[in-house]
Amino acid sequence: xxxxxxxxxxxxxxxxxxxxxxxxxxxxxxxxxxxxxxxxxxxxxxxxxxxxxxxxxxxxxxxxxxxxxxxxxxxxxxxxxxxxxxxxxxxxxxxxxxxxxxxxxxxxxxxxxxxxxxxxxxxxxxxxxxxxxxxxxxxxxxxxxxxxxxxxxxxxxxxxxxxxxxxxxxxxxxxxxxxxxxxxxxxxxxxxxxxxxxxxxxxxxxxxxxxxxxxxxxxxxxxxxxxxxxxxxxxxxx
Numbered sequence: 281x282x283x284x285x286x287x288x289x290x291x292x293x294x295x296x297x298x299x300x301x302x303x304x305x306x307x308x309x310x311x312x313x314x315x316x317x318x319x320x321x322x323x324x325x326x327x328x329x330x331x332x333x334x335x336x337x338x339x340x341x342x343x344x345x346x347x348x349x350x351x352x353x354x355x356x357x358x359x360x361x362x363x364x365x366x367x368x369x370x371x372x373x374x375x376x377x378x379x380x381x382x383x384x385x386x387x388x389x390x391x392x393x394x395x396x397x398x399x400x401x402x403x404x405x406x407x408x409x410x411x412x413x414x415x416x417x418x419x420x421x422x423x424x425x426x427x428x429x430x431x432x433x434x435x436x437x438x439x440x441x442x443x444x445x446x447x448x449x450x451x452x453x454x455x456x457x458x459x460x461x462x463x464x465x466x467x468x469x470x471x472x473x474x475x476x477x478x479x480x481x482x483x484x485x486x487x488x489x490x491x492x493x494x495x496x497x498x499x500x501x502x503x504x505x506x507x508x509x510x511x512x513x514x515x516x517x518x
Contacts, residue, residue, distance in 0.1 A: 341511070
């Protein structure tokens with residue numbers, strides 16, 4: 281092959297490589313890749329593969345079910361099956377601050393490895409709902425005064441229990457929202473099974489970034505939850 285043709289081929293090759301490089305490296309504000317670190321969510325079923333969702337600000341309210349289907353929801357205040365004997369939520373949803381959700385996912389992962397899952401009774405509670413509850417039962421021993429607000433109103437509290445692989449609740453000694461000394465972590469006049477179940481719940485929740493509420497075995501607050509503002513954010517019902 282004549283040297284002139286070889287030179288022409290070399291020049292064309294260099295030109296094409298240069299164009300291709302420009303296409304790959306070109307980046308405009310409109311197509312800049314999203315560098316937000318994803319959170320990996322697993323629903324733990326063969327038909328539910330891992331899903332990558334972008335992280336949001338820790339204080340943002342998010343719906344737990346978007347991040348995991350691996351919880352059992354029994355939102356008591358969306359029914360009349362509660363100590364108020366009244367439905368105060370229009371529909372059952374579990375919203376929480378994102379930082380609370382992250383710790384709750386971590387806790388549930390630990391429980392699942394032991395053959396259990398978290399069952400949720402209550403999550404974030406809008407201030408208007410707190411006022412509605414206060415109007416029904418105006419007793420600070422049972423309902424937080426809405427003038428001060430509760431950790432539930434800040435999106436940093438969950439009311440929970442544990443269920444086994446068959447969905448059966450573990451024996452915790454009392455029902456949810458039993459307002460008596462028997463519901464306290466300090467109350468020891470219960471069976472060894474109840475003590476073990478409460479201990480398991482508390483141990484893993486504390487390990488996952490929560491603090492226990494000693495008078496209620498079911499109530500856990502995320503650490504530093506009081507730093508968040510009381511909120512009246514409301515979700516839409518279908």
